[in-house]
Amino acid sequence: MSIHELMFYLFSGMILLFSVLTVTSRRILRAATYLLFVLISTAGIYFMLNYQFLAAVQLTLYAGGIVVLIIFSILLTSHITHKFEPIGIKKMVFTIVAVAAGAILTITTVLNYGFNTVVASSQNPDMQLIGGSLLGYGRDGYALPFEVISVLLLAAIFGSIVIAKKEKSK
């Protein structure tokens, strides 16, 4: 087994373990922390695929930004210390049956699908390629979407201020 495979199994195992812990944790703040580990492990997978940009986005935005936001929004509520009751045996059995049915359906569908195995031309999506096509205005350029992103972010700023900022009553 090569180191590459080893790392893949390590990251996959971490993602699986912490995903299960996220949904089974009975304290909501701990669930958020487990989610952080899931996101970091996903960034590890991206690094393995040499998607440096995507991995950086994953680390800064998801592991850095979204998790902080989630933790803040949990800490804003008054039910921080609330601990969920352990679920009953009946609920657990039905959940396991439902999950197993879903998993079997998905796995059989994936296994029965005839994938066309063509070797993709391995182009390394490095920062220069991404930057070139993001700013390019020619045939493969995304200059206009790049500017539209700024308008989208502007709308996000407006939205977040309108939602989170309480207008003072005059």
Place this chain on the structure above:
Amino acid sequence: MTSESLILFFIVGLVLVGGAILFSSYIAPTSTNLQKSEAYECGVPTKGITWLQFNVGYYLFALLFLVFEVETVFIFPWAVMMKSMGMVAFVEILIFFAVLGLGLLYAWKKHALIWE
């Protein structure tokens, strides 16, 4: 450097540091008492739980931070290509900044940047 060597480096670092800590905790004599397990931040024992309810102000700042963080993500590839593309890239990022500057201006005008 490939990602594998980076990961290997990470693992070796983890094993070395973790091994040292584990080894020292194994061979060191242990003595525990009640005072040792107390939090010693500022020398005052904490009262109640540490999971406090936060001020709403944090949430607004976190939201604004997230938006500007998304903006920085798009600046990374721009910064890489700036030199080779020259003026075009510069004008593009100026428009990008101008539009987002409006957002910052809006936040300023709405007093969202003032801590309450």
